[in-house]
Amino acid sequence: MTDTHSGGCQCGAVRYRITGLLGHSGLCHCRMCQKAGGNFGMVLLTTPRKQFEWTRGKPSEFASTPVTVRGFCDRCGTPLYMHETGDENYEITLGSLDSPDIAPPVDEVGIESKRIWFDTITTLPGHSTTDDRAPEDLARLVNLQHPDHDTDG
Ligand SMILES: [Zn+2]
């Protein structure tokens, strides 16, 4: 049996499929991953190029170093991958997978750039969306995001 995993951007213009065993999943704290993700860093899933295919659309790329490109959807801006020249792997953004829980990160890299508040974020008080939003608020928040599965057209 062959495992397949799908993913894509928020608007659905770009979709991909990973076939076979999943690679290493790690959290990168480097400043470039912070900027590229607009966040504290990125969880990236190492995926051999031969196990990876675009199934809808194509991403745009930004060269963040002379040998590194960052792929993203040019319609909605979702970060999708990092790739270094000569590397046989893509580094796929874990959150762009339809099932991000399938590959929990196993280590952290770039820790010299870790935000000083990162280690405490899991101890912050938590609220669910329904705790913070009134029912009429929630009714307006219609989900326009592409669903977490492949679709026709
Ligand atoms: Zn998109």
Ligand SMILES: [Zn+2]
């Ligand atoms: Zn990084």
